[in-house]
Amino acid sequence: MKDALIITNYFPPETGAASNRIFHLAEGLQKQNYSVSVITPLPNYPKGEIFDDYKGVFKNTSVENSITIHRLWIYASNSKNKLKRLIAMLSYSFSLIWFFMWHKLPNKVIVQSPPLLVAFTCMFFIRNKNRKLILNVSDLWPIAGLELGAFKKNFSYKLLERIERFNYKKADLVLGQSEEILAHITSIFPKKNTFLYRNFPDFDPPKLVEKPTNHRKIKMVYAGLLGIAQGIYKLCTELDYNNIQFHIYGAGAEKESIENLIATNPKLDIVYHGEITRSELHQALLHYDLTIIPLLNRIYGSVPSKIFEYGKLGLPMLYFGGGEGETVIKKHKLGWVVPSSDYKALNLQLSKIAITELNHRFKNQIQKTALKNFDFERQLHVLVKSL
Incomplete structure (x- = not known):
């Protein structure tokens, strides 16, 4: 049996696309006859507080589903203050260095990026000619930060670019979630080994049951x-x-603002359901006609994993985020596309969609397309040959 270590910032019991993606990768490798271990911070996302079950400890090691999980100390924060965010990343980096000093690491290590500083810590301290470092790039930083308005092109940005290039240079293999990510990396290092690793979900697809669409809205x-x-x-x-x-x-930074908006504007036809488990969410989503996948600004390299998840659920999509996600929606005929941030075009498109279009036949077709093209097991099998 081969050994593999995954180093990530997000892992269950934390929720969200990032933790789900890494969990499925770890579980998939374990099923492919790998002995898998994971290093991750003590659970704290998205609230920025250590979960109650893990408070008061500096390290927690457990074995779950035959996967050994080392949860390390972090200064947890989801503050908008850049200094606090930096301290949080550095605290996890220091915990990683401490772990590296006292533990023998396997010859195959998969490092999640971003955060860039955490990935840099790994690529710098555990690089070894006999160790294969695989960098899993889910978003392009610092480019994404620049597009989101979080960074300006100054000395700090240039420093982050140097860190980004160092990480790519030291990686023996780079996994990218989009064609845009791989194109960016090969524009810097043309001979770099890369692999398109989409965020395909790993769950049993539900059987779709035909339901009446006689409601007006x-x-x-x-x-x-x-x-x-x-x-x-x-x-x-x-x-x-x-x-x-x-x-x-869901939950996040805008939760209170949304709740206040609903409370002060009762005429708005909005229902906020809070945060529920992923399995509960999958069941709930089967009762809706359409889902919207928005990004406030187009982010180069980003392809929301929701596209692949909703495809397996047979849920028609309205994509409102720009970039490569548009290509996926159009290519596989999963729904409709509207230019990012164009709310006039969005409302126009919504006015043109008839409730009768969102029928059982359309949903079945979406699910069949997803099962054929977004196959987690097939993708993982090809990936294992590249490791």
Whole structure:
């Protein structure tokens, strides 16, 4: 049996696309006859507080589903203050260095990026000619930060670019979630070994049951992080509710603002359901006509994993984020595409969608397409040959 270590910032019991993606990778490798271990911080995402079950400890090691998980200390924070965020990343980096000093590491290590500083810590301290370092790039930083307005092109940005290049240079193999990510990396290092590793979900698809669509309004749903990048609060204020009822699941920085908006504007047809487990969410989503996948600004390299997850659920999509995600939606005929941040075009498109279009036949077709093209097991099998 081969050994593999995964180093990540997010892992269950934390929720969200990042933790789900890494968990499925770890579980998939374990099923492919790998002995898998994971290093991750003490659970704290997305609230920025250590979960109750892990408070008061500096390190927790457990074995779950035959995977050994080392949870290390971190200064937990989700503050918008850049200094506090930097301290949080550095604290985890210091914990990693301490771990590296006292533990023997396997010859195959998969490092999640971003955060860039955490990835840099790994690429710098555990590089070894006999060790294969695999860098799993899910977003392009610092480019994404620049597009989101979090960075300016100054000395700090140039330093982050140097760190980014160092990470790519030291990686023996780079996994990228999009064609844009791989194109960016090979533009810097043309001979770098790369692998397109989409964020395909790993769960049993539900059987779709035909339901009447005799309600007047389209029941549209958003499920996920209520963060700045998604822009759900602004979306709530810009939507035309004549044709839709908007349902929201999730938590994040905009949660209170959205709740206050609903409380002070009862005429807005919005229902906030809070945060529920992933399995509960999958069941809930089957009762909606349409889902919206928004990004406030187009982020180069980003392809939301929701596309692949909702495909397996047979849920029609309205993509409102720009970039490569548009290509995936159009290519596989999963729904509709509207230019990012164009709310006039969004409302126009919503007014044109008839409730009768969102029928059982369309949902079945979406699910069949997803099962054929977004196959986690097939992708993992090809990946294992590259490791």
